[in-house]
Amino acid sequence: MRKKIVAGNWKMNLTSEEALKLNTAIDTFVAKNEPKCEVIHFSPYIYLNEGINSVESIAIGAQNGYPEKNGAFTGEISMYQLKEIGVRNILIGHSERRQIFKETDAFLKSKVDAATNLDLTIFFCCGETISQRENGKHVATVITQLENSIFHLSEEQFKNVVIAYEPIWAIGTGKTASPAQANEMHQAIRAAIQKNYNAEIAKKTSIIYGGSCKPTNASELFHQSDIDGGLIGGASLKSEDFMSIISTYK
Numbered sequence: 135m136r137k138k139i140v141a142g143n144w145k146m147n148l149t150s151e152e153a154l155k156l157n158t159a160i161d162t163f164v165a166k167n168e169p170k171c172e173v174i175h176f177s178p179y180i181y182l183n184e185g186i187n188s189v190e191s192i193a194i195g196a197q198n199g200y201p202e203k204n205g206a207f208t209g210e211i212s213m214y215q216l217k218e219i220g221v222r223n224i225l226i227g228h229s230e231r232r233q234i235f236k237e238t239d240a241f242l243k244s245k246v247d248a249a250t251n252l253d254l255t256i257f258f259c260c261g262e263t264i265s266q267r268e269n270g271k272h273v274a275t276v277i278t279q280l281e282n283s284i285f286h287l288s289e290e291q292f293k294n295v296v297i298a299y300e301p302i303w304a305i306g307t308g309k310t311a312s313p314a315q316a317n318e319m320h321q322a323i324r325a326a327i328q329k330n331y332n333a334e335i336a337k338k339t340s341i342i343y344g345g346s347c348k349p350t351n352a353s354e355l356f357h358q359s360d361i362d363g364g365l366i367g368g369a370s371l372k373s374e375d376f377m378s379i380i381s382t383y384k
């Protein structure tokens with residue numbers, strides 16, 4: 135049985151007080167209700183330490199990390215530093231990093247290698263633009279992203295990878311991929327994993343969906359054959375909404 139995962143990506147949101155409150159509320163909820171999924175908050179760097187030290191039933195992950203161990207990289211935080219404070223999960227390849235911060239496939243590959251060397255669980259994000267979808271290039275785009283930045287890992291290394299499919303046109307827009315559209319892509323990703331690795335690894339890799347996922351659509355999405363949970367942006371900032379999404383796996 136594949137691991138089901140509901141992860142919140144807070145992006146650049148929340149005050150320190152709100153972050154602590156939300157971590158505590160979700161941690162308490164998960165401890166009490168024991169949902170059948172792993173719950174993670176991908177938090178801004180500055181709230182990681184307090185988060186890690188204040189929760190027991192959920193994990194706190196990083197939204198980013200620099201691949202070099204240390205050095206003259208003003209303003210950056212290394213994955214090594216993240217690991218040292220207790221981070222175990224990291225997002226790599228989010229479309230906001232690709233588009234706003236111009237992170238290339240080659241740079242993402244170097245991040246994948248750094249995270250792998252540190253034994254971090256990689257949540258590798260991929261997804262197409264609306265024009266790529268309209269031109270029928272959505273599947274090819276996503277598979278190329280995987281081939282360029284993560285499929286070089288060995289079978290053993292790939293076991294520490296979760297794929298997050300996030301169609302760019304659905305992120306923060308209120309426009310969700312239909313369950314059929316999302317599942318079609320998840321099936322294509324799983325087939326590509328099988329082709330590059332093997333059927334066993336493909337069967338065991340969790341592939342989660344992100345893009346305007348909310349309490350009203352999470353259940354239908356998460357019940358698709360190849361969708362193993364979600365990477366939630368906006369709805370993870372409201373404890374009631376996030377709890378409702380987590381409860382899909384009760």
Ligand SMILES: O=C[C@H](O)COP(=O)(O)O
Nearest residue numbers: 143305306345346367368
């Ligand atoms: O990482 C999360 C995604 O970017 C989804 O964000 P959203 O739920 O606000 O659309």
